[in-house]
Amino acid sequence: MFGKETPEAVRLPYRKFTKPGVRVLRQTVTKIDPATRKVTTDTGVFEADILVVALGVDYDLDATPGLRESGNEFYSFAGAEKLRGILPTFSKGRVVIGVAGAPFKCPPAPSEAALMLHDMLSTRGVRENCEITFVMPLPSPVPPSPETSRALLAAFAERKITFMPGHKVVSLDGKRKVVILDDGQELPYDLYMGVPKHRAAKVVEECGLSEDGWIPVDDFTLATRFPGVYAIGDCADSNMPRAGVFAEAGAKAVASALIAQIRGTSDTKPCTGTGICYIEFGKDQVGRVEVNFYAGPKPTGVYSAPSVELRAEKKLFGSSRRKRWFGL
Numbered sequence: 001m002f003g004k005e006t007p008e009a010v011r012l013p014y015r016k017f018t019k020p021g022v023r024v025l026r027q028t029v030t031k032i033d034p035a036t037r038k039v040t041t042d043t044g045v046f047e048a049d050i051l052v053v054a055l056g057v058d059y060d061l062d063a064t065p066g067l068r069e070s071g072n073e074f075y076s077f078a079g080a081e082k083l084r085g086i087l088p089t090f091s092k093g094r095v096v097i098g099v100a101g102a103p104f105k106c107p108p109a110p111s112e113a114a115l116m117l118h119d120m121l122s123t124r125g126v127r128e129n130c131e132i133t134f135v136m137p138l139p140s141p142v143p144p145s146p147e148t149s150r151a152l153l154a155a156f157a158e159r160k161i162t163f164m165p166g167h168k169v170v171s172l173d174g175k176r177k178v179v180i181l182d183d184g185q186e187l188p189y190d191l192y193m194g195v196p197k198h199r200a201a202k203v204v205e206e207c208g209l210s211e212d213g214w215i216p217v218d219d220f221t222l223a224t225r226f227p228g229v230y231a232i233g234d235c236a237d238s239n240m241p242r243a244g245v246f247a248e249a250g251a252k253a254v255a256s257a258l259i260a261q262i263r264g265t266s267d268t269k270p271c272t273g274t275g276i277c278y279i280e281f282g283k284d285q286v287g288r289v290e291v292n293f294y295a296g297p298k299p300t301g302v303y304s305a306p307s308v309e310l311r312a313e314k315k316l317f318g319s320s321r322r323k324r325w326f327g328l
């Protein structure tokens with residue numbers, strides 16, 4: 001949305017996804033029966049010995065009245081593209097970056113958005129005419145790593161970004177131009193950039209796999225309560241956050257269980273609950289936090305201060321996965 005990449009560069013199409021022994025069917029799943037491991041799509045019915053559900057999340061824009069008509073979201077491709085058109089013309093006024101509920105994908109992403117917006121407005125020479133307020137339901141920017149949170153809070157303070165933790169955005173009143181928070185506070189705004197409320201896909205909600213909107217799984221095996229059915233990634237309710245690195249960690253654990261089952265061994269590798277997160281601090285600087293959700297009673301995080309060197313590492317992290325998974 002800041003115009004640093006082309007739309008083509010950030011798309012991950014499946015057309016080059018060719019793996020030995022894997023048949024890719026580009027169909028829409030319309031029904032899942034977890035008890036019989038039967039999946040219905042728009043073109044057929046499939047029965048499985050093992051079923052791994054990995055349908056991500058849906059965005060529930062209507063859960064935040066006013067968001068569609070009077071605000072913007074930057075978590076979908078279309079939303080980011082729309083803001084890409086708006087941001088270069090925004091030169092004066094109040095920006096509110098808000099989160100409509102937890103859990104939400106990639107908890108550091110809205111912090112990054114605030115810092116990168118500051119950069120963009122500064123480069124255009126209009127930062128002094130603008131206010132940036134960032135509202136999020138979490139108590140700190142990156143709760144598992146107090147050190148990372150402290151660094152982000154310092155970066156916000158340095159850039160005069162107002163941070164309001166512990167609050168979620170419940171609605172937008174486009175006529176009065178105010179954002180309304182969960183405690184009734186009203187924040188005047190000229191531009192709203194939001195993270196919409198997340199929910200599991202409708203097909204997941206309808207099939208009986210979910211409880212309170214998400215699929216409960218064992219933290220270490222990602223197994224659901226249905227035999228032979230696993231759930232990984234954003235749709236699964238493990239103790240890891242919704243992020244690609246943790247989807248990868250869960251997928252590795254499930255893969256090891258399936259290999260062990262086929263080989264008849266007990267050589268499974270439980271989910272480690274670990275992942276690396278690169279954080280854009282603006283000014284071309286990238287920080288890093290290595291988090292472990294299952295190491296002890298509380299999650300831990302090891303923080304590396306922002307540097308230009310970490311940008312190269314982040315790039316390699318992304319491109320290696322792009323290549324391995326999508327052949328791009």
Ligand SMILES: Cc1cc2nc3c(=O)[nH]c(=O)nc-3n(C[C@H](O)[C@H](O)[C@H](O)COP(=O)(O)OP(=O)(O)OC[C@H]3O[C@@H](n4cnc5c(N)ncnc54)[C@H](O)[C@@H]3O)c2cc1C
Pocket residue numbers: 027028029030054055056057074075076105106109201203232233234235242243244245246247277278
């Ligand atoms: C702005 C932003 C920044 C982020 N930054 C990071 C980051 O830096 N690091 C990180 O680790 N994570 C990041 N994430 C989070 C990361 O993108 C997700 O956590 C990750 O993609 C989850 O993987 P998934 O496979 O569970 O879901 P997805 O990647 O969403 O994949 C789900 C797939 O299921 C398909 N699908 C859904 N319903 C159906 C259906 N009915 N039939 C057939 N197919 C269906 C979808 O089309 C999609 O291809 C970010 C997310 C956002 C929005």
